[in-house]
Amino acid sequence: MIRPEAQTLLEISDLHAHVEDQPILKGLNLKVKAGEIHAVMGRNGSGKSTLSKVIAGHPAYTVCKGQVLFQGENLLEMEPEIRARIGIFLGFQYPIEIPGVSNLEFLRVATNARREQIGKEELDTFDFEDLVNERLKVVQMDPSFLERSVNEGFSGGEKKRNEILQMALLEPTIAILDETDSGLDIDALRIVAKGVNQLANEDNATLLITHYQRLLNEITPDYVHVMAGGKIVRTGGSELAIELERSGYEWIDSDKNNQEVK
Amino acid sequence: MSFEYKNWINALPEPNGVLAKIQIEGRSLIQNLGIPSREIENWRLTDLKKLESLLTLPISKEQVQQRTPSSAELADQNDAGVRLTLSPNRNPLQLITLPYGIRELSKDEIKEIMKFKMSKIKSKVDWTKLLNHATANQIVGLNIKGTNVPSLELIMPANASEFSSTRIIINVEKGSKLELLEVVIGAKKSAQNHLIEINLEESAELKHGLIGLGVSEASLLAHLSVTQKPNSTYSLSSVQHGWSLGRCEQHIKQVEGQAQSIIRGLQISKGNEQLATHSLVSFDGPEGSLDQLQKSAAADQSHCIFNGAIKVPQKAQKTNAAQLSRNLLISENARIDTKPELEIIADDVRCTHGATVSQLQEDEIFYLQSRGITTDQATALLLKGYCQEILKGLPANAGRWGILKKLLEIVKR
Ligand SMILES: Nc1ncnc2c1ncn2[C@@H]1O[C@H](COP(=O)(O)OP(=O)(O)O)[C@@H](O)[C@H]1O
Ligand SMILES: [Mg+2]
Numbered sequence: 001m002i003r004p005e006a007q008t009l010l011e012i013s014d015l016h017a018h019v020e021d022q023p024i025l026k027g028l029n030l031k032v033k034a035g036e037i038h039a040v041m042g043r044n045g046s047g048k049s050t051l052s053k054v055i056a057g058h059p060a061y062t063v064c065k066g067q068v069l070f071q072g073e074n075l076l077e078m079e080p081e082i083r084a085r086i087g088i089f090l091g092f093q094y095p096i097e098i099p100g101v102s103n104l105e106f107l108r109v110a111t112n113a114r115r116e117q118i119g120k121e122e123l124d125t126f127d128f129e130d131l132v133n134e135r136l137k138v139v140q141m142d143p144s145f146l147e148r149s150v151n152e153g154f155s156g157g158e159k160k161r162n163e164i165l166q167m168a169l170l171e172p173t174i175a176i177l178d179e180t181d182s183g184l185d186i187d188a189l190r191i192v193a194k195g196v197n198q199l200a201n202e203d204n205a206t207l208l209i210t211h212y213q214r215l216l217n218e219i220t221p222d223y224v225h226v227m228a229g230g231k232i233v234r235t236g237g238s239e240l241a242i243e244l245e246r247s248g249y250e251w252i253d254s255d256k257n258n259q260e261v262k
Numbered sequence: 263m264s265f266e267y268k269n270w271i272n273a274l275p276e277p278n279g280v281l282a283k284i285q286i287e288g289r290s291l292i293q294n295l296g297i298p299s300r301e302i303e304n305w306r307l308t309d310l311k312k313l314e315s316l317l318t319l320p321i322s323k324e325q326v327q328q329r330t331p332s333s334a335e336l337a338d339q340n341d342a343g344v345r346l347t348l349s350p351n352r353n354p355l356q357l358i359t360l361p362y363g364i365r366e367l368s369k370d371e372i373k374e375i376m377k378f379k380m381s382k383i384k385s386k387v388d389w390t391k392l393l394n395h396a397t398a399n400q401i402v403g404l405n406i407k408g409t410n411v412p413s414l415e416l417i418m419p420a421n422a423s424e425f426s427s428t429r430i431i432i433n434v435e436k437g438s439k440l441e442l443l444e445v446v447i448g449a450k451k452s453a454q455n456h457l458i459e460i461n462l463e464e465s466a467e468l469k470h471g472l473i474g475l476g477v478s479e480a481s482l483l484a485h486l487s488v489t490q491k492p493n494s495t496y497s498l499s500s501v502q503h504g505w506s507l508g509r510c511e512q513h514i515k516q517v518e519g520q521a522q523s524i525i526r527g528l529q530i531s532k533g534n535e536q537l538a539t540h541s542l543v544s545f546d547g548p549e550g551s552l553d554q555l556q557k558s559a560a561a562d563q564s565h566c567i568f569n570g571a572i573k574v575p576q577k578a579q580k581t582n583a584a585q586l587s588r589n590l591l592i593s594e595n596a597r598i599d600t601k602p603e604l605e606i607i608a609d610d611v612r613c614t615h616g617a618t619v620s621q622l623q624e625d626e627i628f629y630l631q632s633r634g635i636t637t638d639q640a641t642a643l644l645l646k647g648y649c650q651e652i653l654k655g656l657p658a659n660a661g662r663w664g665i666l667k668k669l670l671e672i673v674k675r
Pocket of ligand 1: 019046047048049050051
C-alpha cells in the first residue's frame with residue numbers, strides 16, 4: 001500500500017556496479033517505502049539479479065558510483081551478514097546447496113543472529129523447533145526437510161519454499177525475492193504468494209523480481225519497474241505488468257533513451 | 263647416518279622386560295636403516311627436520327603422568343565400557359579387573375599372533391613399526407570373545423619434551439564383536455610412537471576409532487596393522503589434529519579375501535603442522551571389499567598428505583574396492599598432497615578411486631552470510647558438515663572427547 005507519509009526504507013541513487021571489468025548496473029534509481037510492494041521486471045540479462053546481489057553485498061560485484069541507503073544508513077559499507085541482521089533479505093534465484101550442513105541448524109543460527117539484532121532473546125533448540133514448525137505451515141513444507149542438508153537434493157520448488165521459510169523466520173524489513181516464482185507449478189506458486197502476502201505489513205516492504213505476470217496475479221504490486229541495460233527505464237502501477245505481458249519488451253529497443261551511450 | 267640419531271639409539275634404556283629381544287633386534291635394524299630419507303617413496307614428502315628433531319628427545323623413563331580428565335569426560339564416564347591408560351614402564355592390566363569377554367593374552371598367545379601376522383604380512387620395512395620395536399618396553403595384549411563385550415577405550419598420554427612408545431595387540435575371536443576407541447594425547451614437545459596390531463578371526467567385527475589429539479610442537483608416529491580372516495568386518499575411523507608432525511600408517515590385510523574393510527579418515531591441519539595418512543589395503547584372496555573415504559583439510563601454511571595404496575593380486579578376483587579422497591584447502595598457503603596407489607593384477611574386479619581438492623565455496627559462504635551468519639561462523643558450519651561425515655563413524659563413547667569442537671578451533675582463532 002502506498003502511503004506518502006511512510007518511512008523510506010530503501011533509497012538507491014545513480015547506482016553503477018560492475019563485475020570484473022564489465023559494467024552491469026548503469027545508473028539505477030529506486031525508492032521503496034514501508035508498506036509497499038514493488039515488482040521489478042525485465043528481460044534476461046538486464047541486471048535484475050545483479051541489483052539484488054549488490055543490495056545483499058555479494059563480493060563479486062563492485063559498486064563504482066552511486067549510493068544505497070537503508071533507513072538512511074549507508075548499506076554499501078556493511079558486511080553482508082550485517083545487512084541481513086538489520087533486516088535485508090534476499091531470496092535467491094538459485095538457492096545454494098550446502099552438503100553436510102543441517103537445514104535445521106542453519107535456520108536456527110540465522111534466526112538467532114537476526115533476533116539478537118532486533119533485541120529478541122536467543123532461541124534454544126527446543127523453542128526454535130516450536131517456531132520453525134509454526135512457520136513451516138506458512139509454506140506448507142514437510143518437517144522432514146529440516147533434517148536434510150541445506151537445499152541438498154531439493155527440487156526447484158522445494159528450494160524456493162525453503163527460501164520463503166527463511167524469510168518467515170527472519171522477518172526482514174525488506175525482502176527481495178529474485179524470481180521466486182520461476183520453476184514453480186501453479187500450486188506451489190499460490191503457496192509462495194500466500195506466504196509473501198501473509199508476511200507483508202505496513203512496516204516492511206517487498207521487492208519482487210519476476211519475469212511473469214503470473215505471480216502478480218497473486219500479489220498485487222504498488223509499483224512495477226522495468227529494467228533494461230542496467231537501469232530502470234520505466235515505472236508504473238500494476239497495470240504496467242499486464243501491458244508488458246501483452247506487448248512484450250520490444251518498445252525498449254525502439255526508445256532512443258535506452259540505447260547504450262558509448 | 264646422523265651422529266645424533268646414533269647417539270639417541272645408544273642412549274635408549276637397557277633392553278628389559280618381555281620385549282627385550284625385540285628391542286635389541288629393532289635397535290639394530292633402525293640403526294642400519296637410518297632415518298627415513300626422501301628417496302623412500304612413503305617418506306618423500308615428510309618434514310624430515312621435524313622427524314630428526316623428535317629423534318633427539320629423551321625416552322620417558324618414568325610413568326607418563328596421568329592426565330587430569332576434564333569434567334566433561336568424567337561426567338560421561340558411567341557407561342559400561344572399560345578404560346585403560348597406557349604408559350611405558352607399566353602394565354595397566356595389573357590395576358584393573360577386566361570384564362567378561364575381555365582377557366589378557368598370555369605371552370605364548372601374543373607370540374603366536376605375532377608369528378601369524380608376520381607370516382601373512384611379509385612386509386619389507388616399516389620403519390615406524392621398527393621404531394616401536396626398538397623403543398617400547400610394554401605390550402598390552404587383549405583377547406576378545408563374545409558378542410556383548412563392553413566397549414574398550416585406550417588412552418595414550420604423553421610427558422612433555424619426552425619420547426614414549428606404546429604397543430597393543432588385540433585378537434577378536436571368531437564371531438565376536440568389539441567397539442574400540444584409542445585416543446593418543448600429546449603433551450608440549452612430546453613425541454609418541456604407537457603400534458597397534460589387530461587380528462580379526464572369521465566373522466569377527468571391530469569398530470575402531472583412532473583419535474590423535476596433538477598439542478603445540480607434539481608429534482605422533484602411529485602404525486596400525488590389521489589382519490582380517492574371511493567374513494570379518496573391520497571399520498576404522500581415524501582422526502588426527504594438532505600435531506606438529508603427525509603420521510598415521512594403516513595397514514590392513516584380508517588374509518584370504520572375503521572380508522569387509524571400511525576406512526574413514528580425517529585430518530585437519532593448521533599453522534605449520536604436517537599431517538599424513540598412509541594406508542595400505544591388500545587382498546590376499548577373492549571377494550574382499552573396501553570402502554574408503556579420506557578427508558584432509560589444511561589451514562594456514564600447513565600440509566596434509568594422503569597416500570592410499572590398494573593391492574589386488576591375481577588371487578583376489580571379484581574384489582570390490584572404492585577409495586575416495588576429498589580435500590579442502592582452507593588457506594591459499596596450505597598444501598595438500600593426495601595420491602592413490604592402485605596395484606591391480608586380478609582382472610575380474612571393481613576398483614574405483616577419486617580425489618578432489620577444493621576450497622570453501624564463495625557462493626556457499628555468501629549464502630550463509632546473507633542470512634546473518636559471519637564468515638567465521640559460516641566456515642565453521644561448512645567445516646562441521648565436512649567433519650561429521652567422518653566423526654559419525656566413531657564408536658559411541660568418542661562423544662565425550664569433544665572432538666568436533668577441537669577441530670573447529672582452527673576457525674576461531
Ligand atoms: N558474476 C558474474 N560474472 C560475469 N558476468 C555476470 C555476473 N553476474 C552477472 N553477469 C552478467 O551481467 C548481466 C546481468 O545479469 P543478471 O543480473 O543475472 O540479469 P537478470 O537477473 O536480469 O537476468 C548479464 O549479462 C550477466 O551475464
Ligand atoms: Mg536473474
